Amino acid sequence: MSDGIRVTGLQRSFGGIHALHDATFEAHPGSITALVGPNGAGKTTLMLTLATLLAPDAGEIRVAGFDPVTEAAQVRMRMGWMPDILGSWAALSVRTTLEITARMYHLGRRAAGERADELIDLVALGPHAEQPTRVLSRGQKQRLSLARALVHDPSVLLLDEPASGLDPAARIRLRLLLKKLAFDGKTILISSHVLSELDEVADAAVYLDEGRTATAEAVALAKERLRTWRIRAVNEDRLAATLAASEELAGRISTDNLGTLVAVAGEREAAALLTGLVAEGVEITSFAPAVGDLEHTFLDLSGGGA
């Protein structure tokens, strides 16, 4: 019996609207898998079916080895879900919220209290532990929501937009926490619109568009397409002149407020370009992809071009 998440041919429609056409992917233990797609692609619907809240019309799902439809209780024992909507029991304190959530997983009164304390430390909500959740800021609610998903130490984590509303420091803490959880062998599926953010944590990706997951071949192809690199130099004019002299790069150069952009196919060509520029005596200060891996692949798959 394999752990993690396995989804095959998942379909779900609401009335006449097909939210999921054909979603097929796997997410493995110890890995952080990004779920990438535009608004309305079916990301939340997919998360809800995995979280045992929504029954699929067709297709097969295994979460931690169990079927969310027929073995919902088994899945719930092993799965933590952080919704994209930040609902919290407004009148209850952070600590009480976590204690009650723990009680909902059959933890005893004392064990629930201890677990609440651990989680408050883990997500750094100590100063707010006794405050009613209605006074929490968006970022604090976000951390409370994450703590709630972790109450029963699940082996599979489904995180819907976990970083929205977090300040940079909290974002870094979240990234470290997720990496640690993955290192502990948990399966983490994480969706976000902020692709650069996912780039920093995810080691695998599922691309979802109009209810369909991109096939592995399509992803591999997209990665080989032209990609924009941003180049900065001590003397920008010198850089521009050198680039303009190259016939090969004609029509592939543009500039923005942050530097010069050059479209390059693949990393090998990028390396060759850098070597050439340095050989010409251009003093390069920065030479990096303008967009992250995920964004590049995503834009290419969704036909936006890169």
Next chain:
Amino acid sequence: MRRYLAGIGTMVGLELRQRVRGVAWYVLLGVFVTLVGAVTLLLWLASGGRDSGGWLYSLIVYFILLLGTLVTPALSGNAINGERDAGTLATTQVTLIRTSQLVLGKFLAAWVSSLGFLVASIPFIVVAVLLGDLSALTIATSAIVLAAELGFVAAIGVSLSGIVTRPLFSVTLTYLVVAALSVGTLIAFGLLGAVTRSQVQLSTIGVSTATYDETTGAASSLVCAPPVMSTYSVQRFDPYWSILAANPYVIIADAAPGSFTANGGPNDLFSTVSLGVRSAQRAPALSVVNNMCEAAANGDVVPSNPPSARELYDSAVPSWFVGLGVQLVLAAGALLWAWSRTRTPARRLAAGSRVA
């Protein structure tokens, strides 16, 4: 089983802390205590402190029912869809709490909070007992039936909040159910009775000739006249009395044992209401003979002797358990419906609703 009950307990605790036990509830409780206190004082002044415990107690119970049925829909009518709107329902549904625990927990919490009114009125019930003329059986039956009525409203409110998508609509619907039972049954009863009429055949037998003793005035050698036939119409309430059996106020009144004074009049509000409902069970006589001739022969001016209130009450059928039984079935059915609508993984979603 223990684990199942513990889950319900967790839900009740959450519900009471999160939704019910707010400032508004305490304000209402304060208003209620003030009102009942004023009524107690006025009644005590009016009765001169004698033998009015029955009236006071029945008034207090009706007060609790009135306020309970006014407040409970607001507390229970958005229990499930309100949480769905706030985004907290799904976070409960992904835990090991089952849908039945969730629905039952919310129902019990709404019920317990409406029973707070009963608890708050205990001092006044003590006053009523001290005023006298109040039987322990009356207290016991009416308190139990009152609790059942409040439970019915709580169950309907929570159920509608699970069946209907929009909280405002489900709260309003719960109020409509309460209004239909409390007031609607009265209106239906009155209107239906008013439009249903029967013809009564009246035959009047008069005296044709008679001689009267000059000193005593007693009639002798009477010759009765042939009967004179006439008709008139009466309103019929007797086919519709069962409508009133669904009324919460009637159920409580009818369940309490009748309390009557020595000359047969009702001795508390329950007996008064129950007497009215039970009197409606009697069909009017559709052929009436007004035999004045015979009356004259007997030297009797008033021919008939109408039954006393107590006799009417005792001769009729009690109906409270029918009403209570129907409400029990309705409440259970509604909770079951709410359960099936709230179950996860959800197969069908109502238009315009979302899971989380």
